[in-house]
Amino acid sequence: MQTDFKKRISQSIAFWTFRILSLIVMGVLFSILGFIFVKGIGVVNWDFITQMPEDGMTKGGIYPAIIGTLCLISGSMLFAFPIGVMSGIYIYEYTKDSWYRKFVQLMTSNLAGVPSIVFGLFGMALFVNKLGFGDSILAGSLTLGLLALPVVIRTTEEALKAIDKSYREASYALGGTKLQTIRRVTLPMALPNIITGLILSIGRVSGETAPILFTVAAYFLPKLPTSIFDQVMALPYHLYVISTSGTNINESRGMAYGTAVVLILIVLILNIIANLIRRFLSKKYKTN
Amino acid sequence: MYKIESKNVNLHYGTFHALKGINMSIEKNTVTALIGPSGCGKSTFLRLFNRMNDLIDGVKIEGECLIDGKDIYSKSIKIDELRKRVGMVFQKPNPFPKTIFENVAYGLRVNGITHKNFIEERVEICLKQAALWDEVKDKLKKSAMALSGGQQQRLCIARALAIEPSVLLMDEPASALDPISTAKIEELIYQLKELYTIIIVTHNMQQAGRVSDSTAFFYLGELVEFDSTKKIFTNPSEVRTQNYITGRFG
Numbered sequence: 097m098q099t100d101f102k103k104r105i106s107q108s109i110a111f112w113t114f115r116i117l118s119l120i121v122m123g124v125l126f127s128i129l130g131f132i133f134v135k136g137i138g139v140v141n142w143d144f145i146t147q148m149p150e151d152g153m154t155k156g157g158i159y160p161a162i163i164g165t166l167c168l169i170s171g172s173m174l175f176a177f178p179i180g181v182m183s184g185i186y187i188y189e190y191t192k193d194s195w196y197r198k199f200v201q202l203m204t205s206n207l208a209g210v211p212s213i214v215f216g217l218f219g220m221a222l223f224v225n226k227l228g229f230g231d232s233i234l235a236g237s238l239t240l241g242l243l244a245l246p247v248v249i250r251t252t253e254e255a256l257k258a259i260d261k262s263y264r265e266a267s268y269a270l271g272g273t274k275l276q277t278i279r280r281v282t283l284p285m286a287l288p289n290i291i292t293g294l295i296l297s298i299g300r301v302s303g304e305t306a307p308i309l310f311t312v313a314a315y316f317l318p319k320l321p322t323s324i325f326d327q328v329m330a331l332p333y334h335l336y337v338i339s340t341s342g343t344n345i346n347e348s349r350g351m352a353y354g355t356a357v358v359l360i361l362i363v364l365i366l367n368i369i370a371n372l373i374r375r376f377l378s379k380k381y382k383t384n
Numbered sequence: 385m386y387k388i389e390s391k392n393v394n395l396h397y398g399t400f401h402a403l404k405g406i407n408m409s410i411e412k413n414t415v416t417a418l419i420g421p422s423g424c425g426k427s428t429f430l431r432l433f434n435r436m437n438d439l440i441d442g443v444k445i446e447g448e449c450l451i452d453g454k455d456i457y458s459k460s461i462k463i464d465e466l467r468k469r470v471g472m473v474f475q476k477p478n479p480f481p482k483t484i485f486e487n488v489a490y491g492l493r494v495n496g497i498t499h500k501n502f503i504e505e506r507v508e509i510c511l512k513q514a515a516l517w518d519e520v521k522d523k524l525k526k527s528a529m530a531l532s533g534g535q536q537q538r539l540c541i542a543r544a545l546a547i548e549p550s551v552l553l554m555d556e557p558a559s560a561l562d563p564i565s566t567a568k569i570e571e572l573i574y575q576l577k578e579l580y581t582i583i584i585v586t587h588n589m590q591q592a593g594r595v596s597d598s599t600a601f602f603y604l605g606e607l608v609e610f611d612s613t614k615k616i617f618t619n620p621s622e623v624r625t626q627n628y629i630t631g632r633f634g
Contacts, residue, residue, distance in 0.1 A: 192441055262478040266540070269434055269472040270491035270547060271464040280494065281480055381481040 132360065136353030144354055148318040152343030153334075158355055163320055164233075164328030165302060165362065168312065171237025171324070172301050173294065176244040181290060183245075184252025189278055201253075208246035213306040215243050220310035234324040236312025243307055244297035251293025255286035288378035295370040302363050305332040331359040385453050387412040387581045388433060388551065393447035395428060395437065402428050404605045405447070410598070415573060415582045417596035417613065419589065420628070424602040426585050430553050433583070434470040435463055451551060468495055471544030471580075475556040477536035479528035479543070484511075484520050487528045487539055491547035506546050514542035515572055534565025541572065545580075552576065554584040558591065570595050589629060593617050601625045 147157030187204075191197040219239025229235040259282050267277040305313075313333040321328050335355045338348040388410040395403035403425045410416050418426035431437045432449050435456065449456050456466050468491075479487045488507040497503060507524070511517040516538040520531070528539055537557060544552060554573070558566040573582060573595045586592050592599055593613060600610040601624070609616065609625045620626045 260478070262474055262476055263480060265436065265439070265472075265474065266478045266480065266543075267490070267494070268439065269436065269467055269474075270494060270543065271468040272490075272494040273464055276494045280490070285481060 129360070132353055132356045136350070136355075136357035139350045139354035140357050144351075145358060149316065150318075153316060153338050154344050154347035154351070158329075158331070158334060158351070158358065160318060160320060161329040161331045161334040161355070162358060162362070164313075165331040165359070167233050167321060167328055168236050168240055168308065168330055169298060169302050169366070171233055172240035172244055173298065175238055175241030176248050176297065177294060179241075180245050180248025180293075181252045184249045184256065184290075185278060185283070187249070188253045188256040189274065189282070204246050204249050207242075208250070211306075212243060212304050213309075215239055216307040216310050218242075219307055224311055230325065231310075231312055231314075231327045232325045233312055233321055233328055236308045236328075236330075237324075239307045239311045240301045240304060243304060244301050247297045247300065248290075248293050251296070252286065252290050255289035255293075256282055258289065259285050284377075285381050288374045288381065291370055291374040291377070295367050295374075298366050298370065299363050302359065302366070303332055305330075305336055308333060331355055331362070335359065386410060386450075387452065388583070389448075389450040389453075390429075390432065391448040391450070393429075393432065393445065393449060395425075395432070395446075396444040397440065398442045402605050403432075406607045408600060408607060408610055410581060410583065412581050413577055413579075414597040415577050415584060415595055417592035417599045418583065418585045418602060419587075419592050419599060420602035420608075422587075425605045426600075426602045427555055429602065430555055430583055430585050433551065433553055434467050434472050436472070438463065464495075468547050469549050470551045470553060471547065471549035472553045473537070473540050473544055473555065473557045476560055477533055477540055479531070479536050479539050481527065481529055483525050484528050484531070484539060485524040488542050488546050490543060495547060507542075510542040510545040511539075513545055513576070514538045515568060516542055532565070534561050534568060537561060537565065537569060538572070541569075541576075545576075550580060552580045552582045554582065556585050556587060559587060566591070589617075601628060603628070 144157045145162060146159050148159055149161075150156030183204075187197060187200055191200065216239060219235060219242070223229045223235035223238050224231060227235075229238075263281050263285065264277055267281045272280070308330055312327055313330045314327040315329075315337055317327060317329050335352055338355070339345065339352040386409040388408075390406050390408045393403055393406045394401070406429060418430060420426050428437060432445070433451065433456070437443050437445065445457060451466075451470065454461070480490060482490070485507055488510050489503050492503050492506060508517065511520060516535060519535060520539075523530075528536065531539060537560075541557070558569045561569065570591060573584065576582060577597075584592075584595065596613045598611065599613045599616040601608045601616065601620075601622075603624055609620055609622045611621070616625060617629060620629065
């Protein structure tokens with residue numbers, strides 16, 4: 097009787113601890129979002145997202161920064177996605193489970209652990225100076241792409257690992273080569289999970305400031321880019337500028353929150369789109 | 385000439401000696417059952433003939449494996465060409481997450497066949513051979529994943545037949561199925577014998593007795609006895625075979 101009661105008590109203590117802790121985490125997330133939305137939603141309107149900044153960035157909109165961020169997201173994904181997916185395929189499908197694979201995996205993890213400001217410095221040294229791209233969308237996208245690579249590689253590997261080996265065997269047994277098996281069976285099956293990796297890296301890339309600081313981001317540039325060798329404004333950097341080093345920080349405080357709202361919304365919308373694609377694909381290739 | 389032969393085949397997984405000097409000769413258009421307790425090497429032996437063991441790291445194979453008198457491990461043999469001639473059906477039904485049609489067409493497509501009418505014809509013929517056509521003819525464009533386990537396994541058989549192999553390897557093809565589906569698969573094996581040389585691994589003694597012409601009993605990596613199924617099940621020469629068949633061990 098006594099132990100039974102004790103068991104029940106410890107059960108419910110554990111249960112409530114877990115529940116309360118997870119609620120706190122959610123609470124923190126929602127208060128951040130709520131705080132930013134309440135402060136910022138007032139300035140977000142059609143003009144804000146379609147007009148150039150004016151009066152030392154205290155008036156007008158953030159249109160060029162939105163376009164800049166979208167350019168950088170797509171540029172970095174164009175770079176990181178194919179290279180990351182191919183690297184992941186190579187590591188999982190082509191290397192044997194040996195010290196070499198472990199070494200490559202370790203290096204990939206290390207790459208993920210490098211501080212983003214270091215990527216920024218590296219990008220400046222290599223892309224901006226050495227390769228002579230200058231401060232440009234190209235240099236910034238490549239730098240951000242490098243940052244996103246480990247996540248894409250890792251998720252590709254994990255996605256391929258999750259596929260039962262019986263599907264590979266079935267394909268080989270029918271005379272399929274390794275490449276045909278990857279192209280026709282394993283890659284399509286892994287794609288939904290790979291896209292999850294893409295979502296994660298879009299989230300990371302869109303919010304990064306340090307890697308673009310020395311490679312692409314413009315302090316104030318009220319025009320749209322015309323080529324990949326142009327500089328652009330970007331939302332995270334613009335947010336930093338108008339909150340800390342603008343011409344009139346108090347004046348632009350509201351706009352800073354508005355910029356944050358727009359940045360969050362962009363990430364949210366991209367996530368929703370990627371999720372829809374993922375769902376469509378996993379329905380198409382579901383295995384049970 | 386025998387259809388399939390193994391001559392003094394030894395196979396090692398790292399330090400584990402999985403097949404010990406196996407000699408076996410299999411006639412054309414017969415069904416050979418491989419029986420024995422788990423881990424005795426019968427699946428490994430089966431997988432020699434489409435070189436599926438090659439996929440595992442650290443496998444070493446010695447001796448000769450012949451199909452139509454040719455050593456399938458010789459350097460001149462292209463592995464995907466070999467697998468085109470030797471079909472395989474696995475223990476767990478493993479259709480691809482594609483349509484029923486595309487599953488059967490897969491082997492043709494990876495072997496470079498693009499002729500639409502030919503593929504459609506082959507798909508129909510193979511689904512009929514696998515006794516599945518009537519059940520799926522109206523839903524060829526539906527996902528294979530929507531089929532029952534028994535139907536999926538017959539689909540896998542159809543898929544293996546599509547590339548017109550001459551040998552069919554079956555690794556416990558009915559062990560994940562209910563009795564009715566099992567009966568269908570067994571009936572199918574009986575009919576397919578006309579066109580193919582079949583080797584089947586099974587844990588089910590009755591099944592071996594029902595479907596096979598010859599039976600091979602493996603124990604701890606050795607081929608203990610290989611003879612006509614009738615002889616093995618009524619009057620085996622080896623005590624170990626007798627004990628296994630009557631359920632005294634294994």
